[in-house]
Amino acid sequence: MAELIPEVEWDGVLEKAKSSKRIIIIGEVDTGKSSFAKYLIKNLIQREPVCFIDSDIGQSSIGLPTTIALKIYKEKNIEENQYEEVTIDFDKIFFVGFTTPSISPDIFLSEFTKASEFAQVLNIKTVVDTTGFVSGEMAKRIKLEKISILKPDLVIAFERKGELNHILTEIKTETIILKPSRNITPRSPIKRAEYRMKKFKKYFKNAESYAISKKFLYETLSGNIEGSLVGIFQEECLALGVIESLDKENLFFLSPPIDIRAVKKIKLGKVNLKNLIDENV
Template sequence: MRISPLPKSLFSEILNLKKGKILLLGGPDTGKTYLLERLVNLLKRKVSLGVIDCDLGQSRVGPPTTIGWAKIGKSFKFGKNLRVRDFYFVGSLSPAGNIKRSLKGVKFILKKIDPQINILLIDTTGYIKGEEAVDFKIKKINLIKPDLIIALQKKKELEDILKNVKLKRLFIMRPYPKVKRKSFTERAKYRDNCFKRYFSSGEKFLFGKSIFKRLNRKDKDFIDKIVSLQDKQGKDLALGKIIAEKEKDFLILTPLKKPKKIVRGVIGLCKWKLMP
């Protein structure tokens, strides 16, 4: 295992990979997203590049509550809207308590990746502490089978994960010291802005309650819940927000332009209310 404060030798190792999956692993505020940006800027003109974002609460690819993937063009710049190729609605802002659906989402997205993609960068959540989190990360790594894991580790907090997976290549780095620790409020504000952008062009449509299944079967309070709107194959076409409830229908805000395609839906675990 090599430990490096800066990924200078990492870049040449990635270029030598030529084709494969690269997974970024680390706790919260270790610089995974910053590293992702650096790798994208380095590689976007050299290889056919794709990104999967598994960070349900702080996603850069697709709206919160989803796992999505995008193809990165040569002129791509972070801060611009990514054209999401496919997404899977997990329905929560963290994999905690929603492990099976999170893993199902990763499996679904992996099958959707364009075979022309040479390098696939996979960003993950900072969910690493506790038995459930460690087991989840092990299962995710075994599912993805990455060709290279880049682990951002402060001390030995990732060892319980790394020692229990088959590793092809591993590169261990210190977390970026200049990465600012995000407060709960800052993370919530980021999600709020993501949802605002996503629903900014939305329209309101009535959908029958009978087409929806609930991730929480005990749920009875539906106002402001985030939902997925699906076609007859069960493909997520768009998200929606329940804004009113009638006897047999939900009134839902969604950017979807062709609501007639919707024959199924999933009511997620989280709500979104506009922050003051």
């Protein structure tokens, strides 16, 4: 990852963020949201713990694609995994199952509500990163809904040229509008897909094979489900898995080491990782 170059106006925003309880960062893809979130957290934790909700289910920074990730930063120094191309570093994940909220805004928002409620209970400063889905009515509805769920006292909006206007005009919360940094390296859709694959590859690197009774399945499976991504739950999401096969009684899946006896539910996602699994064997 390229070295982050803070912009001059970020200092002022940081000051404002110090006295805010909940902060949400919005903007199109490649406007520097995640980099700015990192800058904020790094500076804010010098004073107090910060809960970070990475709700970008496509280009997750700390979490895994298809999930909303949450991490509580307490240490005065963020560990910089500078030599790693992709970072996976979260305390909790909320399984959404797909990589763009437009697939099912309701599922996305319901998982976002769970993450927000968790942060609400922690009662510490919270920073939220979001997806770059901002154009059109549906994107607007999702962003406004997220704001009404989180109840931020500060919105930070990265805007190139009017693309957030339709959303910003409806936000009642104090909003700071920033210009995206000139140092941003844009990523093509192919690069973004590759990034997701790298995350999954890393996550499933030491995956093991498990069998579980089909009665734990949340929905009935049909068709060719080999390679399908699943969320593995106790009450909360424990891990992600990939379906290997199915027989009369059991479902066979790969996942990072888990306590299989703790599993109470398996939920099907809308992503297929068959290629990734084939490469691994």
